[in-house]
Amino acid sequence: MKKLFALLLALVMVFALAACGPKTQTGPGPASNPGTESTPPSEAQTPSGGEGGEKVYTTVISDADVTLTVSADQKSLQVDAMGMTVKGTCEVVDNVLTVKEQTEGNAQVWASLAQNTFTLNDDGTATAVPVGGADEGGEKVYTTVISDADVTLTVSADQKSLTVDAMGMTVKGSCEVVGNVLTVKEQTDGNAQVWASLSKNTFTLNDDGTATAVPVGEGGGEGGSATGVARFAGEYDLYSEEKDMYCEEFIIDEDGTVHGVVEGSGMTAFEGTVTEDGTITAEVTRLGGTMTGTITDDLQVTVHFEVRGSTSDFVGGPL
Secondary structure (H helix, E strand, C coil): CCHHHHHHHHHHHHHHHHCCCCCCCCCCCCCCCCCCCCCHHHCCCEEEEEECCCCCEEEEEEEEEEEEEECCCCEEEEEEECCCCEEEEEEEEEEEEEEEEEEEEHHHHHHHHEEEEEECCCCEEEEEEECCCECCCEHHHHHHEECCCEEEEECCCCEEEEEEEECCEEEEEEEEEEECEEEEEEEEEECHHHHHHHEEEEEEECCCCEEEEECCCCCCCCCCCCCHHHHHHEEEEEEEEECECCCEEEEEECCCCCCCCCCCCCEEEEEEECCCCCCCCCCECCCEEEEEEEEEECHHHEEEECCCCCEEEECCCCC
16 A cells, blocks of 8 residues: 555646646745755744644655644645645644544545554654555454454444454454454444454454454453353354265254254255354264264364264364
């Protein structure tokens, strides 16, 4: 994104130079003194004050000079860079400026700006401090690992919505971010079991774009996730590679009851239980066989059938 920001600014400069040829001075103007250089913005001693009480700060992003004009009430921000102006809302707490919603100008420039907070210095400069990786929509993307599975957390710009990508599945819901700690709230879309497993943690959002999962104890946090064996409840899609066969039905109830059928005829119906540590045992009731297996905290199932001298293994996850 920093490269995109720099490219946009460079293009603006190229078009500006192409459109504007040399101009003839038609009246007297200030004399030019080749021996005098203007003071670089970084050497200003105090923030400049605008007519409405604004304060102006200078910074550098991707080698481009940027001017930040903060309103007197510290709630509005104007950004000027290479002839381009974008505007929006901001918040200033303890001399740290956080970029909020865009109201005018180029959205990509604003999104690139929002990848940083800015420390406002007494000398009229602003120091950009990168935050967790932000995309063009203003969201921030964090990566973490849960039960050996890679998980991506995308937090909305307003920090109230969460998209989770894990094991090829996408689930969505609400969240709350206080300081740098994310709490999972209500699910709105996707697999309920994946969301319930996620809700067993809060997440510390780190500046390097990673998130640290912090278990909140069995039963999850404020999101009201399921407890004990109920966290496994749901319907699963299991496949046997050796038999090239799907399990027609595999269900775990909230009380830990496991039931289903391998083939649609009903002869291979099974019923059993799962314990809190994820151990599965069941009987193939009509044929007199057994099923044993496990389910992990990230809801991956492995089961082994032994029925009348024939064996088969199935693996899979939530349907």
